[in-house]
Amino acid sequence: MKAAFIGLIGSGKSTLLAAVSGRKYSNTGAAQIEEIMVPVPDARLDWLYGLYKPRKTVRATIDCLDVPGLSFADDHTRASARKILGNVRTSDMLVIVIRAHGGGGVKAEPVKELSDLMTELLLADLELVETRIENLQKQIAKPSKEQTKQKAELDLQLKLRGALESEKPLKTVVKTADENEIVKPLGFFTLKPIVVVFNTAEDNAAQQFDTAGIIDSSVPTISVCAEIEYEISQLDAESKAEFMKDMGLSEPAANKFVQGCYSALGLINFFTAGEDENRAWSIPVGTTALDAAGKIHSDIKRGFIRAETMSYNDLKQLGDEKAVKAAGKMRLEGKTYIVQDGDIMNFRFNV
Numbered sequence: 360m361k362a363a364f365i366g367l368i369g370s371g372k373s374t375l376l377a378a379v380s381g382r383k384y385s386n387t388g389a390a391q392i393e394e395i396m397v398p399v400p401d402a403r404l405d406w407l408y409g410l411y412k413p414r415k416t417v418r419a420t421i422d423c424l425d426v427p428g429l430s431f432a433d434d435h436t437r438a439s440a441r442k443i444l445g446n447v448r449t450s451d452m453l454v455i456v457i458r459a460h461g462g463g464g465v466k467a468e469p470v471k472e473l474s475d476l477m478t479e480l481l482l483a484d485l486e487l488v489e490t491r492i493e494n495l496q497k498q499i500a501k502p503s504k505e506q507t508k509q510k511a512e513l514d515l516q517l518k519l520r521g522a523l524e525s526e527k528p529l530k531t532v533v534k535t536a537d538e539n540e541i542v543k544p545l546g547f548f549t550l551k552p553i554v555v556v557f558n559t560a561e562d563n564a565a566q567q568f569d570t571a572g573i574i575d576s577s578v579p580t581i582s583v584c585a586e587i588e589y590e591i592s593q594l595d596a597e598s599k600a601e602f603m604k605d606m607g608l609s610e611p612a613a614n615k616f617v618q619g620c621y622s623a624l625g626l627i628n629f630f631t632a633g634e635d636e637n638r639a640w641s642i643p644v645g646t647t648a649l650d651a652a653g654k655i656h657s658d659i660k661r662g663f664i665r666a667e668t669m670s671y672n673d674l675k676q677l678g679d680e681k682a683v684k685a686a687g688k689m690r691l692e693g694k695t696y697i698v699q700d701g702d703i704m705n706f707r708f709n710v
Contacts (some may be wrong), residue, residue: 360421360451360452360626361424361449361451362424362450362452362501362624363450363548364425364426365426365453366429366457369474371456372556372560374586379397379592379613380396382395397421399618401639403639403701404676406489406679410629411632411637413636414634416636416637419628419641421620421621424450426447430446439702440479445483447548450597453554454551455473455553457556459556459558459560460558480548480549492513492520497511498661510580515542528549528575529573544669551621554578554581554619555574555579557576557582558584559582565582567580568580568582581619583612592611625644627642627643628642628703629703636694642698643673646697651666659708663706666691666693666705667706668703669690670688670694670703
């Protein structure tokens, strides 16, 4: 799963990404999209490490794209920004970072900035819809085996254009699985899950912003001071704990942010655990045991027999696998079992 981090120039998105990934921040002003793997914090893996003492622990990750800072100040910069955005249409979600602090002679207008950015995403989608309508009209003029399918898509694209011209995001009109199947390859921005991050001043990290009428109320909004989070990320474990205690923090806000993105993508974790390796595997909500097996290896899916399954909560409560089995909490699940968040699974297979 890929999350594209977008924001205006100076929004602090690269600092935020450095904080959540734990890497060093370098203000290079890069003009290229940079791909960064961000580990997903999960305290359950830490507990499993204490139980199994594995040689290796592997966390789930989110593939993050650090998109160059955007500007829509004039026609030239707008065209450049549209070109940059066109390169992240294949991403699964957007993380929109908004500058919510002053400094550097720039006045912070976070709500207006968010509104302007959402409008630009909507206009970028409208531009794509217009191009698609034009192409479909040309295709339909030539009789072919695909004509019926093309006419159906044209009807849908005309409906999408109407929504965008009324300043409605496409998620408000694309409702059915069939419609989604048609438009998904186009990568419309206003169909993607989004998380909005307000990058605040150090003394105002808890500030809330009124986004009514700009984004849907279901969209997660997070206030965080990217500079402070970056400083925390660069400390060793002991210094980090002391620093957060002094600031009254139970965990870095960056952790909650990553977990929020993970949730917005509709992902859960299941685990494989043992003396060799503990690993968190990310899968979409609703994944079957058979497809979860394929996440690990295609041979396991092909030769799937059953999945020995226990929940993390049962294991933690009872203390070890023997106690889980003795309590009748170890289950044998088949191919169609829907994997639950926190399941610990051992796949039996034969190829």
